[in-house]
Amino acid sequence: MKFDATLLPASLKDVPTIAQAAEAYGFDGLWTSETAHNPFLPLTVAAEHTQKISLGTAVAIAFARSPMVVAQLAWDLAEQSDGRFILGLGTQIKAHITRRFSSVWDSPGPRLREYIQSLRAIWGTFQNNEPLRFEGQYYKFTLMTPFFTPGRIKTPDIPIFIAGVNPYLCRLAGELCQGFHVHPFHTVRYLRETIIPNIEIGAASAGRTRSDVQLTCAIFVVTGEGEREVEDATVPIKAQIAFYASTPTYQSVLALHGWQAIGEQLNLLSRQGRWPEMADLITDEMLHEFAVVAPHDQLAQKVRERYEGLLDRIGYYFPFEPQYNEVLWKDAVNVLSDKEQ
Numbered sequence: 626m627k628f629d630a631t632l633l634p635a636s637l638k639d640v641p642t643i644a645q646a647a648e649a650y651g652f653d654g655l656w657t658s659e660t661a662h663n664p665f666l667p668l669t670v671a672a673e674h675t676q677k678i679s680l681g682t683a684v685a686i687a688f689a690r691s692p693m694v695v696a697q698l699a700w701d702l703a704e705q706s707d708g709r710f711i712l713g714l715g716t717q718i719k720a721h722i723t724r725r726f727s728s729v730w731d732s733p734g735p736r737l738r739e740y741i742q743s744l745r746a747i748w749g750t751f752q753n754n755e756p757l758r759f760e761g762q763y764y765k766f767t768l769m770t771p772f773f774t775p776g777r778i779k780t781p782d783i784p785i786f787i788a789g790v791n792p793y794l795c796r797l798a799g800e801l802c803q804g805f806h807v808h809p810f811h812t813v814r815y816l817r818e819t820i821i822p823n824i825e826i827g828a829a830s831a832g833r834t835r836s837d838v839q840l841t842c843a844i845f846v847v848t849g850e851g852e853r854e855v856e857d858a859t860v861p862i863k864a865q866i867a868f869y870a871s872t873p874t875y876q877s878v879l880a881l882h883g884w885q886a887i888g889e890q891l892n893l894l895s896r897q898g899r900w901p902e903m904a905d906l907i908t909d910e911m912l913h914e915f916a917v918v919a920p921h922d923q924l925a926q927k928v929r930e931r932y933e934g935l936l937d938r939i940g941y942y943f944p945f946e947p948q949y950n951e952v953l954w955k956d957a958v959n960v961l962s963d964k965e966q
Contacts, residue, residue, distance in 0.1 A: 626929070626939060627653035628961040630954075631683075631843055632667055633660075633944035644671035646947035648678045651958040654938060655945075656683035656713070656843070665698050672706035681711030683806055683843065684788045687740050688716065688733070689726040692764060696747040699783050700775055708780030713806055714740070715788040718874055734793040736763045741785055741801050750774065752781040786841065790875050792823040799827025799838055807842035809942050810869035812914045815878050816935050841938035845916035848924045848953070855920055859912060860904060865942075866915050867903035871895040884911065921953045925960035 630652045634640050647655050655671060655678050657664040664682040671680050680702070685695065695712070702710040716722075716733040723730050739761040746759035750769050757769040786804030787794060790811070798805035807820060825835050847862050849855040869875055870884075871891035879888040887906055894903050912918065919927040932939055939961060945954065 626933060626937060626961055627841075627963055628958055629654035629656055629679075629841065629843075629938055629940040630945035631655075631940055631943070632657050632671065634662075634667060637666060637670055640667045640670040641674040643945065643947060644675050644678070647945055648675045650947075650954055651962060652678060652945070653962055654679040654681060654711075654940075656681050656940065658683055659686050659689075659715075665702065668702055668710065669705065672702060672709065675709075677709075679709045679711055680706055681786065682713040683786075683841075684713040684715035686717045686721075686726065687714040687737060688722050688728050688730070692740050692743040693747060693766065696744050696751070697775065699744070700748065700751055700778065703780050703783050704778040711784045711786055711804065712744075713786040713788065713804075715806070716794070718872065731763070734797065737787065737794070738797055738801065739763045741787070741797075744785065748781060748783065752777050786839070791877055792819060795820050795823035796827030796830070799824040799829075799833065799835075800831045801827075802838060804839040804841060804938075807840055807936065808869075808875070809843055809845050810866065810875055810915065811842070811878060812882065813931060813935065814914075815881055818881065819877070821935070839937040840935070841940075842932075842936055843940040843942045844928065844932070845942050846924060846928070847912070847916050847918040848921055850921055852920070855918065859918070862916050863907040863912055864900075864904040866907050866911065867891055868895075868900075870907070871903065882911075882914065887911075921950075922956070924953065925957040928957075929960055 630647045632643060632655045634643055644655060657667050664685045668680045699712045716737055719730040722728050743759045743764045743766055747766060749755055750757040751774055757766050759766045784803035786806050787798050787802050788806035788808065789795060790808045805824060824838055828834050828837055845862055847855060847858045849858050870879060870888050873892060876885065876888050879885055891903050891906055917927050917931055
């Protein structure tokens, strides 16, 4: 297993300090997300100030950008980082694609398949100076002149990870990708019964195996120095679980456990804007299915016991801040990272 950190700086000016500390602590990877900030820009700074740690997006929103734009960004980051860059892509949901990004939402699974295929076609042109000929249902790329070609790099095989919850994207990752970002909103049962079997189906269709696809996740954890801090930490995690559980796209996870009625109630509350009430619907049973609950000194071992053999890379669902929780982070690196095994 590898242990990774989330890079969520308040400013790009903070990135050198955080990235260098993450590498010094012994983290295996550093991931950015597309939330309040662009996910690619911090990695350009992190690549300049680190030497070994892998750097990736978890995730960049695919449909907010043309594959050509993402191909160029990934190519430059792969070259700058000497092959340490991982391109993580996600579809997001319809409301965000159409209303936040003013982009097209149409058959997201098949569209993402073509997105990945077109990226590889574009990179093939960059590396081998071959004609660009990709023509699919959703994307067509047939023009690339020397002036717009960045040229060969030493590390052209850029890993692609995709994020998802439901079977189609799991199978797509198994077929075409090097990794899969497991959504934090999952349970071990859902991993065993839905995610991994569908990744295996997709892998087998392409003559691959489960071992060809790294499963990674920033998991929900509830932790603190003692029982009181652990108890206080349950409130924000229950709120986060409730937020995801209110989204119709993720109802398959709830259905597996017979919690569909709770999902419907949460969806109704979210549409009514009654966000503070939603966490109260998340029972302690649900909390323990979705999150690892343990004090600081037991957390890493509890995480290993739950996920060993299921996930290949793991992190915690809160950003790495070097000035806080030093003992927590270093214990996690020691227990969870391959470096110490």
